[in-house]
Amino acid sequence: MNQPAPNFYHPAPRSQQFCSQCGHPLTRETPPDDNRIRDLCTHCGAVHYQNPRNVVGVVPILGNQVLLCRRAIEPRYGKWTLPAGFMELGETTEQGALRENQEESGARIQVQSLYTVVDVPSVNQVHLYYLAQVLGPELDPGPETLEARFFDLDRIPWNELAFRTVSTTLQHYVKDCQQGLFTTRHYAIDIRFPD
């Protein structure tokens, strides 16, 4: 009876009403020596800056195949994605990408190089994908994944991919395979426009 309802816990939204330091109601105001409006506490002086978040992941390659995971969570439940998720405190982008792969696909991998850096300002995110070599066919997907599966590069389910950062990263990979050259690419995605 003391269990919370299934969806009781949820990520705190960006909008803030109370100071995390002293609990007083916040004011929206430009602090001294700043040039934009922040959530600030006139009681204790804490300024609550907010910043974009990084999503880190891998492009796990085994021979001529790429490993994709079918999402068991919203958003995009049931769609295919590359193993990726929010970067955590105390880790590098590469360590975060390794961790996300472990959690979502369970594949043994070796990270090779930073492949795409994708700005998505509409959702205040930067996505960073690493090329990774899969070291064996064994998979062990976690609870956020319905199914993990290797796809031939000419059988990628393009219409069933979860995110444009994923589809554009895979498009670059397929193209780069033809040339045999894989350099780091940077671009921005504006979700107001199609690819």
Next chain:
Amino acid sequence: MNQPAPNFYHPAPRSQQFCSQCGHPLTRETPPDDNRIRDLCTHCGAVHYQNPRNVVGVVPILGNQVLLCRRAIEPRYGKWTLPAGFMELGETTEQGALRENQEESGARIQVQSLYTVVDVPSVNQVHLYYLAQVLGPELDPGPETLEARFFDLDRIPWNELAFRTVSTTLQHYVKDCQQGLFTTRHYAIDIRFPD
């Protein structure tokens, strides 16, 4: 008399005591379907995730010279740095780098390509530097800069640089100039060890 003391306002520290949504005291606990301890609110259900921040900046080049700024703020007051600062909501890494250059040096620049991506997990940051061409010698440094100045590449004040993300980015640039090839580089800095 109602003016706050000069250092009254300060960035809120990472540690959180109260819920930004409802003001109740927070609990440190692993939420359901998660695998690490978070600050969560057992009253309203908000989970207060925390994530690393991006620092975005430019390597402003004019011929054989690089533009550096001497810091008018802590940390590293008086040391030389590349124009850079925390990425803000609603912008891309490139837009943030342009904005920081405008604020700190006032130089007219054209951004060219993403140059270094540097993980600094000890301070929960990722630094991203863009190569940029300076379009004219006019400078207009803002209040965070004591002085902005162009340095010949063989006169960079190596012992007076503010941060290792800056010195390593400049080291790569000087080396790459000799080869004439400027690709995106990714590396991590562990502040427990010297370069």
